[in-house]
Amino acid sequence: xxxxxxxxxxxxxxxxxxxxxxxxxxxxxxxxxxxxxxxxxxxxxxxxxxxxxxxxxxxxxxxxxxxxxxxxxxxxxxxxxxxxxxxxxxxxxxxxxxxxxxxxxxxxxxxxxxxxxxxxxxxxxxxxxxxxxxxxxxxxxxxxxxxxxxxxxxxxxxxxxxxxxxxxxxxxxxxxxxxxxxxxxxxxxxxxxxxxxxxxxxxxxxxxxxxxxxxxxxxxxxxxxxxxxxxxxxxxxxxxxxxxxxxxxxxxxxxxxxxxxxxxxxxxxxxxxxxxxxxxxxxxxxxxxxxxxxxxxxx
Numbered sequence: 001x002x003x004x005x006x007x008x009x010x011x012x013x014x015x016x017x018x019x020x021x022x023x024x025x026x027x028x029x030x031x032x033x034x035x036x037x038x039x040x041x042x043x044x045x046x047x048x049x050x051x052x053x054x055x056x057x058x059x060x061x062x063x064x065x066x067x068x069x070x071x072x073x074x075x076x077x078x079x080x081x082x083x084x085x086x087x088x089x090x091x092x093x094x095x096x097x098x099x100x101x102x103x104x105x106x107x108x109x110x111x112x113x114x115x116x117x118x119x120x121x122x123x124x125x126x127x128x129x130x131x132x133x134x135x136x137x138x139x140x141x142x143x144x145x146x147x148x149x150x151x152x153x154x155x156x157x158x159x160x161x162x163x164x165x166x167x168x169x170x171x172x173x174x175x176x177x178x179x180x181x182x183x184x185x186x187x188x189x190x191x192x193x194x195x196x197x198x199x200x201x202x203x204x205x206x207x208x209x210x211x212x213x214x215x216x217x218x219x220x221x222x223x224x225x226x227x228x229x230x231x232x233x234x235x236x237x238x239x240x241x242x243x244x245x246x247x248x249x250x251x252x253x254x255x256x257x258x259x260x261x262x263x264x265x266x267x268x269x270x271x272x273x274x275x276x277x278x279x280x281x282x283x284x285x286x287x288x289x290x291x292x293x294x295x296x297x298x299x
Contacts, residue, residue, distance in 0.1 A: 003067065006071070009058065009061065009066055009073050010066065010071075011051075011057065012058070012081050012085065013119060013123065015047055015051040015054055016122065017119060019047025019050075019115050020047075020115050020116050020119065023040060023043055023047075023111055026039065026040060026108065027108030027112065038096070040107055040111045041092060041095060041111055042096075043111070044111035044114065045089065045092045047115060048088045048092055048115065048118065051085050051088075051118075052085035052086060052089060055078060055081040055085050058073065058078045059075070061078070069128060069129065069192075070127075070131070070132045071123070071127065071128055071132060072128035076262070077125050077126035080122075080125035080255070081122050081125060083254055085118070085122075087118075087254065088121075088251065090246070090247075091243050091244070091247035091251070092111070092243075094242065094246060095110070095111070095241075095243040098243050100150075100241040100242060101150075101241055101243060106152075110147070110150055113143045113146055113147050114147060116139070117139075117140055117143040117144060117247070118251065120139035120143065121251055121254070123135075123139070124136040124137055124255040125258035125259065125262070127262065128191050128192075129190055129191065130179045130183065130194075131189050133262075134176055136259075137172075137175075138172060140223075140252065144164070144244075145161055145165045145168065146161070147240065148160050148236050148239065148240040148244060149161030149162075149239075149240075150240070150241055151239075157240065160236045160239025163236075164235070164236050167222065167229075167231055168222065171219050171221075171222035171229060172219060174218045175216050175220070178213065178215025178218075178219070179215075181208060181209075181211065181212035181215070182194060182209070182212045182213075182216070185197070185205055220256055220259060220260040223252060223256035223259070224252075224253050224256035224257060224260070236248065237249070
């Protein structure tokens with residue numbers, strides 16, 4: 001589907017993009033005004049609520065590829081868009097009443113980054129291409145680093161942001177290295193093409209594919225804080241503002257599971273993996289259990 005046709009099914013992302021731009025310009029134009037603090041939060045909240053409504057309107061749409069097969073629209077993606085939209089709304093509502101956020105001179109920047117992070121999570125849930133998946137995940141990660149260190153003069157917040165950045169950089173490097181192997185083995189970044197090309201790989205290439213999948217899994221595991229990629233979680237949960245902690249604990253995990261399931265089940269194709277769908281479901285259960293352990297370790 002081309003650009004013009006794809007925009008008609010891209011409502012939630014367009015709304016959040018407009019909200020991000022609106023927050024940037026509002027923050028610039030409202031400098032020095034007394035009502036600036038609460039108004040930024042209300043603008044962000046309005047954008048998030050409209051995005052949830054746009055996501056609900058997509059429910060029941062026929063599965064289709066958007067933007068030249070970079071993004072896929074199906075019920076799986078719509079479900080996670082609705083879930084992530086509600087988590088963004090909840091995070092903004094919490095921020096409006098949070099003493100860590102309200103009244104700060106950079107409060108407009110905070111809501112801009114929060115909405116931008118929500119936009120990246122929506123793209124993670126619907127990515128149908130390795131490039132789109134990586135860009136969406138990195139976009140969420142970069143905004144999350146800044147949100148974690150939002151309390152500039154709080155040493156604990158700065159330490160959490162730095163550790164989050166270091167761990168995230170290592171996981172991101174491993175993931176994109178694995179993706180480059182997959183591209184080299186299959187000659188494509190399109191999930192559907194990758195699933196077809198896996199069948200034709202010989203024994204040596206299957207071993208290389210296994211290593212590549214492990215590297216990619218390390219990046220996804222970091223995003224959902226699955227053991228042993230959960231090292232960032234304790235510091236971030238303690239150092240970040242409480243609304244950010246809640247958003248990362250729910251939204252980031254949901255987006256991470258969406259991109260993981262999309263890649264290993266719909267993308268790689270569970271029917272083409274030795275062991276088939278049961279092995280993929282076992283992998284998902286292991287990721288869920290290790291994520292639970294990682295969150296318990298952060299408490």
